[in-house]
Amino acid sequence: MRFSALRILKEGLTGNRGWQAHWADATPKDRYEVVIIGGGGHGLATAYYLAARHGITNVAVLEKGYLGGGNVGRNTTIVRANYGLPGNSEFYSHSLRLWEGLEQELNYNVMMSQRGVLNLCHSDGQRDAFARRGNAMRNQGDDAELLDREGVRRMVPFLDFESARFPIHGGLLQRRAGTARHDAVAWGFARGASARGVDLIQNCEVTGIDIADGRVTGVQTTRGAIRAGKVAMIVAGRSSQVAAMAGMRLPIESHVLQAFVTEGLKPCLDHVVTFGMGHFYISQSDKGGLVFGGDLDFYASYAARGNLPMAEHVMEAGLALMPMIGNAQLLRSWGGIMDMSPDGSPIIDRTHVEGLIVNCGWCYGGFKAVPGSGDVTAHLIATGTPHPVAARFRLDRFATGRGLMDEEGTGSQHNLH
Amino acid sequence: MRLPCPLCGARDIREFSHMGAALARPDGGDWGPDWNDYLHNRDNPAGQTEELWYHGQGCGGWLVVTRDTVRHEVRGARLAGEGAGA
Numbered sequence: 001m002r003f004s005a006l007r008i009l010k011e012g013l014t015g016n017r018g019w020q021a022h023w024a025d026a027t028p029k030d031r032y033e034v035v036i037i038g039g040g041g042h043g044l045a046t047a048y049y050l051a052a053r054h055g056i057t058n059v060a061v062l063e064k065g066y067l068g069g070g071n072v073g074r075n076t077t078i079v080r081a082n083y084g085l086p087g088n089s090e091f092y093s094h095s096l097r098l099w100e101g102l103e104q105e106l107n108y109n110v111m112m113s114q115r116g117v118l119n120l121c122h123s124d125g126q127r128d129a130f131a132r133r134g135n136a137m138r139n140q141g142d143d144a145e146l147l148d149r150e151g152v153r154r155m156v157p158f159l160d161f162e163s164a165r166f167p168i169h170g171g172l173l174q175r176r177a178g179t180a181r182h183d184a185v186a187w188g189f190a191r192g193a194s195a196r197g198v199d200l201i202q203n204c205e206v207t208g209i210d211i212a213d214g215r216v217t218g219v220q221t222t223r224g225a226i227r228a229g230k231v232a233m234i235v236a237g238r239s240s241q242v243a244a245m246a247g248m249r250l251p252i253e254s255h256v257l258q259a260f261v262t263e264g265l266k267p268c269l270d271h272v273v274t275f276g277m278g279h280f281y282i283s284q285s286d287k288g289g290l291v292f293g294g295d296l297d298f299y300a301s302y303a304a305r306g307n308l309p310m311a312e313h314v315m316e317a318g319l320a321l322m323p324m325i326g327n328a329q330l331l332r333s334w335g336g337i338m339d340m341s342p343d344g345s346p347i348i349d350r351t352h353v354e355g356l357i358v359n360c361g362w363c364y365g366g367f368k369a370v371p372g373s374g375d376v377t378a379h380l381i382a383t384g385t386p387h388p389v390a391a392r393f394r395l396d397r398f399a400t401g402r403g404l405m406d407e408e409g410t411g412s413q414h415n416l417h
Numbered sequence: 418m419r420l421p422c423p424l425c426g427a428r429d430i431r432e433f434s435h436m437g438a439a440l441a442r443p444d445g446g447d448w449g450p451d452w453n454d455y456l457h458n459r460d461n462p463a464g465q466t467e468e469l470w471y472h473g474q475g476c477g478g479w480l481v482v483t484r485d486t487v488r489h490e491v492r493g494a495r496l497a498g499e500g501a502g503a
Contacts (some may be wrong), residue, residue: 024500162461238461238463240462241463244460249459250460251457253437253438254463299430299435300437300438300461300486301489302463302486303486303488303489307489309429309430342456342457368478399453402484410455414438415435415436415437
């Protein structure tokens with residue numbers, strides 16, 4: 001089934017009786033060439049690119065809950081490529097370019113909206129740092145504009161520019177950045193993978209990883225044993241538990257990150273605005289809700305909900321930046337389980353077990369990485385060698401100290417990112 | 418969440434900083450796998466865990482807190498000087 005304007009017109013005139021399920025809910029077979037543990041954004045994208053770019057379709061995606069029920073459905077939908085360090089820079093640039101062609105690639109409306117991401121700065125020093133970051137972004141081939149205070153005011157006049165503590169000095173704008181419809185991204189990749197023969201298996205929890213002579217041979221699941229030539233662990237916040245089944249102890253600590261949405265409002269915020277000094281960022285969804293979030297709760301957690309002190313802090317920061325949102329009613333809040341790495345950058349690598357791949361460490365930035373991560377993980381699985389734009393996402397960088405990617409410059413240590 | 422500080426009693430979580438898993442520090446000064454494990458690799462349990470918390474806005478004590486990472490249930494706390502690490 002292909003989506004098109006003509007199809008919508010036809011279905012509209014014939015009672016919408018022709019629509020079909022977007023993907024098939026498969027039952028597990030005994031054996032696959034590749035088994036992907038985790039049916040979230042990254043796992044589904046990996047399955048899609050394995051099939052679409054490398055012709056590997058004998059693939060199963062095993063999801064213990066329902067497809068897209070984890071972090072890909074629990075984020076704030078922001079897409080950007082504003083990283084400064086080699087390794088991250090080329091990867092996120094690659095991912096943003098995939099986002100720009102994603103709807104055509106998938107024939108699926110992921111509602112990619114390049115509305116621009118504006119990072120605010122509040123001091124001369126921060127403006128200098130933004131100038132440097134903007135240059136890094138332009139050097140990687142992406143767009144960045146440094147705005148002065150009046151430039152920011154023309155875009156978002158409703159901010160509190162006179163704040164005594166954090167007066168707005170300017171901002172760094174990436175116009176090609178923006179938001180996408182998070183669930184549709186999972187559904188689009190699922191549909192594309194399923195159409196190419198990938199088995200998407202829900203309610204199938206992996207309970208063991210089979211290894212013989214140093215090589216992965218399959219997985220044990222709640223729906224029986226499945227043989228596999230290669231296995232990829234792409235499970236975000238649950239990475240430590242799955243990797244432990246292969247005898248691994250990962251440099252990951254799981255933390256909860258909260259986000260919030262208000263009732264639907266008329267259009268009032270055209271961009272994504274980030275207020276780093278308050279650890280606050282906000283955008284408006286297409287339904288009209290103001291979607292915003294802040295920082296981690298800053299304790300290890302597997303609960304998909306946070307505590308009230310961080311909720312209060314986020315509201316305070318939001319009101320300090322945009323006093324006008326004070327009358328909006330908060331509709332919902334939720335938490336995602338973040339796979340925090342010591343240096344704040346991800347890991348996509350082989351492991352000590354032949355045929356076993358690990359993809360984790362996305363911290364609180366996994367959504368924008370979905371297409372890029374899927375593409376490069378599929379490349380690693382299919383060819384056995386890292387994709388050039390992800391060659392630095394090595395698991396051993398913490399043990400060796402070589403190639404750490406600490407964007408914030410705070411040190412490669414848990415609890416700092 | 419409230420943490421039961423052995424010196425101050427039950428206090429709001431905002432008085433404390435989470436300082437990571439409570440681990441035994443390796444002996445010896447040379448870099449090696451034991452230091453990499455100590456600094457980077459984690460059991461990261463989904464369930465009961467022991468972790469360090471610093472009571473910065475209270476008594477300044479370092480606590481080893483036993484807590485459930487899934488339920489956010491706090492099961493106890495002792496001073497880190499009384500033995501940290503499993």
